[in-house]
Amino acid sequence: MIPLVRARYSAHFVDALRATGLSEGPVMDRAGLSDGVLERANGVTTIWQLGEVARHCAVRTGHLDIGWTAAASAALDDYGQFSEHVLSTQTLATRLSAFCRAANDEYSEASFNVERRRNALLFKRGPIAGDEISARQTELYVVYMMLSTIRSVLGRAWQPMQIWLQTFHRKETEALFDVGKTDLRFEHSETVIAIHDDDLVRSLETAEQANAEDDFNSLSVNTAGALTKLIDSYLGDRHVSLTFIARICDVQPRALQRLLARENTTFGELLAQRRTTAAVEHLKSPDMSIADVSYCLGYAHQAHFCRAFRRQTGLTPSEYRRALQKS
Numbered sequence: 662m663i664p665l666v667r668a669r670y671s672a673h674f675v676d677a678l679r680a681t682g683l684s685e686g687p688v689m690d691r692a693g694l695s696d697g698v699l700e701r702a703n704g705v706t707t708i709w710q711l712g713e714v715a716r717h718c719a720v721r722t723g724h725l726d727i728g729w730t731a732a733a734s735a736a737l738d739d740y741g742q743f744s745e746h747v748l749s750t751q752t753l754a755t756r757l758s759a760f761c762r763a764a765n766d767e768y769s770e771a772s773f774n775v776e777r778r779r780n781a782l783l784f785k786r787g788p789i790a791g792d793e794i795s796a797r798q799t800e801l802y803v804v805y806m807m808l809s810t811i812r813s814v815l816g817r818a819w820q821p822m823q824i825w826l827q828t829f830h831r832k833e834t835e836a837l838f839d840v841g842k843t844d845l846r847f848e849h850s851e852t853v854i855a856i857h858d859d860d861l862v863r864s865l866e867t868a869e870q871a872n873a874e875d876d877f878n879s880l881s882v883n884t885a886g887a888l889t890k891l892i893d894s895y896l897g898d899r900h901v902s903l904t905f906i907a908r909i910c911d912v913q914p915r916a917l918q919r920l921l922a923r924e925n926t927t928f929g930e931l932l933a934q935r936r937t938t939a940a941v942e943h944l945k946s947p948d949m950s951i952a953d954v955s956y957c958l959g960y961a962h963q964a965h966f967c968r969a970f971r972r973q974t975g976l977t978p979s980e981y982r983r984a985l986q987k988s
Contacts, residue, residue, distance in 0.1 A: 663887040663910050665769045668694075668704035668894060669740065670731075670802065671714045675699065677731040678718045688717040693909040697897055702741060704894040708770070709911035712791045715798035725833050728798030732805035737813055743767050753814040753856070757784050760810050769887070781822065784811065786852040789827055797828045800852055801837075807854055815860055822857050825849035884920040885931060892935045899959045903928040937973040940966070944982050951978050 671694060675685045689695065692713040698704050719727050738744045746763045750756040757775045764771035772787030786803050789796045804824070812819050820842040828834060829848045838845060888906060895901045906928065907914040921927055936958045943954040955966035970978050 662769065663884055663891075663912075664708035665705045665887050665890060666708055666711050667740075667767050668699050668701060668706045669735070670767075671706055671711050672699040673731040673735050673802075674711075674714045674718045674727065674798075676734050677727050678722060680730075680734070681722050681724070683721055688714055688721065691717055693905060695895075695898055698894050701894055705890045706894070707891070707909050707911065708768075708790070710909050712795035712799070715802075716792065716795040719794050719798050725794075725797065725830065726801060726837060728801030729805050729837055731798075732802040732809075737806075737809045740767070747810065748813065753811065753860070754782070756810060756814055757782070760807075780858045782856045782858070784854045784856065788850060789852070797830060800827055801834075803852060804854070807852075811854065811856065819860065821854050823853075823855040825851065825853040825855075827852055883924060884917075885924045885926050888917075888921070888928065888931055889935060892932055893939075895959075896935060896939055897957055897959050899961060901932065901959055933969060933973055936960075936966075937970060940970055940978065941974075941981070944978060945985060951982075954978065 671692070675688065675694075678685050678688060692706075692710045694706065694710060694714070698706065715728060715731075718731070719725060724730065738748060740747075743763045743766055747756060747759045750759045754775070761771075761773040761775060764773045774785050774787075776783040776785060784807055786800075786807065789799050789803070791799060804826070808821070811821075820839055823844040823846065824838070825846045826834060827849055831845075831847050834847070835845060891906055891909070892901060895906075903914050903917065907917045910917065918928065921931075939958055940954055943949050943957060949957075951967070952963050955963040958966060960966040960969075967977050970976070970981070974981060976984065
């Protein structure tokens with residue numbers, strides 16, 4: 662499975678980079694990103710792309726805490742459907758439970774959970790992959806987001822009793838916390854925030870967590886499903902190709918072709934299907950010309966769009982639009 666994550670996280674890192682006065686161009690180029698992808702409400706990128714953005718933002722700025730800054734640039738209600746589900750809960754226990762479930766809509770390999778231990782509730786995030794720099798920035802972002810979720814119930818001044826961190830950068834990390842109130846532990850296998858029972862609004866409702874179900878648009882999908890989401894994010898870009906998608910997935914094109922073959926499809930078929938689906942929607946709008954639709958879908962020439970649309974539907978775009986008008 663190709664790990665996916667919402668594009669908004671890369672966008673927050675880019676915003677943090679821009680705030681320093683540095684150009685984001687080199688970072689965007691390295692990660693194969695464009696403004697169009699980052700601005701899409703439900704756009705997705707690969708985990709490799711997010712790691713590249715996090716690492717190069719840290720290197721370019723020299724700020725080893727830019728993951729913290731990136732997370733701080735967004736409010737907890739800025740995460741679309743994720744925010745809606747999390748903030749619709751009332752108690753801390755149910756809010757953390759909702760966070761863990763909704764995380765699958767943000768990251769296909771999310772591994773958040775809540776665990777009871779003696780007199781505390783442990784809010785946990787599993788191992789974070791990546792090189793030393795990107796993993797540290799990702800963890801800082803995650804910790805800030807976890808703390809924000811807890812503080813949305815207990816108040817901004819709340820301080821955790823203990824935090825276990827995967828990073829080994831003790832000095833730089835301690836500067837971000839009130840070490841007089843929070844016991845920080847480093848080089849742990851997971852990221853863990855401990856919440857004392859006294860801080861809970863009410864006891865953890867175990868049965869409620871186990872039985873609650875939400876209809877999330879999960880990013881945990883097969884290869885074809887993952888590529889479909891990526892294609893939708895890059896649909897207006899002319900550089901959408903097997904080679905480009907393979908690069909941002911950090912795999913070889915042939916390996917990607919083999920994965921798709923196991924699911925009885927090809928990259929060309931997926932791209933054609935997604936372009937046709939989008940074209941059908943665009944053609945419903947009388948304000949968009951055929952040329953406009955072609956441009957929005959990333960075709961170099963209108964004629965190429967018309968031929969591709971006819972292969973998929975049996976009609977030219979003009980014929981399809983006339984049929985819509987008659988109906």
